[in-house]
Amino acid sequence: MTTMSSKKSMFIVVGVLLLSMCFMEMGAGACFLKSKARIHIINNVGRPGVNLSFRCKSKDSDLGSHVLGYRASFSFHFCPNMLGTTLFFCSFAWGGGGQSHWFDIYEAKRDQNCGDCTWNITPTGPCLVTSSAPLKRQLCYPWK
Numbered sequence: 001m002t003t004m005s006s007k008k009s010m011f012i013v014v015g016v017l018l019l020s021m022c023f024m025e026m027g028a029g030a031c032f033l034k035s036k037a038r039i040h041i042i043n044n045v046g047r048p049g050v051n052l053s054f055r056c057k058s059k060d061s062d063l064g065s066h067v068l069g070y071r072a073s074f075s076f077h078f079c080p081n082m083l084g085t086t087l088f089f090c091s092f093a094w095g096g097g098g099q100s101h102w103f104d105i106y107e108a109k110r111d112q113n114c115g116d117c118t119w120n121i122t123p124t125g126p127c128l129v130t131s132s133a134p135l136k137r138q139l140c141y142p143w144k
C-alpha cells in the first residue's frame with residue numbers, strides 16, 4: 001500500500017517536472033513541437049530614395065504597415081501551427097502610383113525547411129535567398 005502510493009507520487013513528480021521543462025522551453029522562445037520560423041524582408045525594389053511599403057497578415061494576426069528604405073530589412077517570427085496550414089500574405093507598394101503587389105510570404109508547405117527565410121523584394125517579385133555570400137543564390141517568384 002505504501003509502495004503503491006510512493007510510486008504514484010513519483011509519477012506525479014516526474015510529470016510535473018516534464019511539464020515545467022516544456023513551459024520553460026516555450027518561455028525561452030521555442031515553439032511547441034515545431035521550430036520557430038523567422039522571416040526577413042529586404043527592400044530591393046530600386047535605388048536609394050525608393051521606399052518599400054508593405055503590410056503582412058495571417059488569418060489571426062496583422063503585423064501593421066511598415067516602410068523600408070533602400071536595402072533596409074524587417075524581420076518577424078512566429079510558431080508555425082501543428083496542422084501545417086500557417087500562411088502569411090503581404091501587400092507591397094513602392095515608387096508612388098499606388099499599385100499594390102501581393103505575395104504569400106510564408107506558406108507552410110513551401111517554406112517548412114527554411115528556419116530563416118530571407119526575401120529580397122524586387123520589382124518583378126520576391127526572391128528567396130537560398131545561400132549566403134559569397135555564392136549568393138536566390139529563387140525568384142512572380143507576384144501573385
Ligand SMILES: *[C@@H]1O[C@H](CO)[C@@H](O)[C@H](O)[C@H]1NC(C)=O
Pocket residue numbers: 049050051067069
Ligand atoms: C522614405 O522614408 C523615409 C523615412 O521614413 C522618409 O524620410 C522619406 O521621405 C521617404 N521617401 C519617399 C520618397 O517617400
